[in-house]
Amino acid sequence: MKLAPRDLPGFVARPEPGRAGILLYGADAMRVSLRRQALLKALVGEKGDEEMRLTRLHGPDLRRDPAALMDAMKAISMYPGPRAVHVDAATDQAAPAITAALGDWREGDAVLVVTAGSLGAKSALRKAFEGHRNAYAAGIYDDPPDRAEIEALLRSAGIAEVGRDAMSDLTDLSRAVDPGDFAQIVEKLALYKHGDASPITPEDLAAVAPATTEAEIDALLHAVAEAEVARIPPLVARLSGQGEGAVRLCIGAVMHFRRLYTAAIDPGGPAAGISRARPPVFGPARNRMIRQAQSWGAPKLETALSILTETDLALRSSQKAPQMALMERALIRLAMLNAQR
Incomplete structure (x- = not known):
């Protein structure tokens, strides 16, 4: 099934239980990577848990060893909690192995998260996910983050309150810099305000935002x-x-x-x-x-x-x-x- 861009932030923040998997694809590798990071964190937790319940596979390797994906999806973990398998840099050459894994998915198997670059409408990978009744395909485009996405990023960084003027500045900044740079600025803002419960102000943002001149x-x-x-x-x-x-x-x-x-x-x-x-x-x-x-x-x-x-x-x-x-x-x-x- 296709997942509309407006619904993707909600799914990434709170993945629907019982879904077989999702394909994240787009021309901007950084935007795809940020969505993938947030989704895997929601699925398997922070870094410590991630190493226990997450299996990573490289898309081009599946052509030589297609069974590796099925084995990873069916593997039983020694650690409690949901599991995920991430296939990165996937292309249509990996589509046969991925289609087979989706077709054999059963409740209790790992969630399959596949990331890819730009894919055309006739892509075998897209068809595998769009045609599956229990999996999603989500295109990620170059649109700037909306208010809800910015607020979610702030919450993730531990920032509770932002003044109206500061939020306006943050929105402007999110449209002017790359998403990876914007995420780093939010992290710097959280460190800058560590221990200070007062709302974020434009002056706080100015202190951590990249300078335009010396x-x-x-x-x-x-x-x-x-x-x-x-x-x-x-x-x-x-x-x-x-x-x-x-x-x-x-x-x-x-x-x-x-x-x-x-x-x-x-x-x-x-x-x-x-x-x-x-x-x-x-x-x-x-x-x-x-x-x-x-x-x-x-x-x-x-x-x-x-x-x-x-x-x-x-x-x-x-x-x-x-x-x-x-x-x-x-x-x-x-x-x-x-x-x-």
Whole structure:
């Protein structure tokens, strides 16, 4: 039988008893792997129990030894509790052995969990599971996780309460990064809040989320956007001493001011525009950029982007002027542009 994508999270969290097995397939190996990990954990427990009641087989090996799967499904464990057999990297070449094992499945046999890559509608593997009245075939696609999936991941990590703004940030982040990276961020968040029962805040997420730029480049760009002219020369000098190049600073400035411009012209206002930024902006930095977009306004931001475009062309030309001095002058021009109220 086919298992609809909307029903898969529920099945993974609470596998239906008495099912012969499930096929998880999809082009994104990480998404398939995460579903498989969660399902096996629900079936046979944590790692200690897993080693006792889980048998792992490699799909290509079943072509040479098809009986190995049947033996694993029928084996009687010395340990109490449900058993599972996982066949990884399965292809249609393993379909005869898998079809035979499903056809001979009886109550008390191990649950068969098969993972595969992208499979067409005519795949023998898909037909084996879709045509079985007691097994599921579930396609896993590149859709971002929904609210229920995010909440399930948080519960699994031991995170009980998340503030409304933080949940909005988490949803944005889940759409911007790979699922494996998102799961790691949730784990880091759980460690960061260990022993603290207060709800997750945007500031907590900002503390563990991947940084989009180095801290000192970020500080420089905020100083420029907030017209803090006196801070610009020492920050530029420090970055230059650390080996940062003028072209990289210019690229970072273009990205920052382009975000501000996009936010400033958003029909829903700067807050809505910043919330749509990719990669997402979290915590205090988000509120700071909203204020910057409001302060500058679209006309001035257009001028700022023109100045940065001219600077970028000058940096990449054959002119002899010192590049970092050229970049510093452009940043000071930008800061003074916004200082002119």
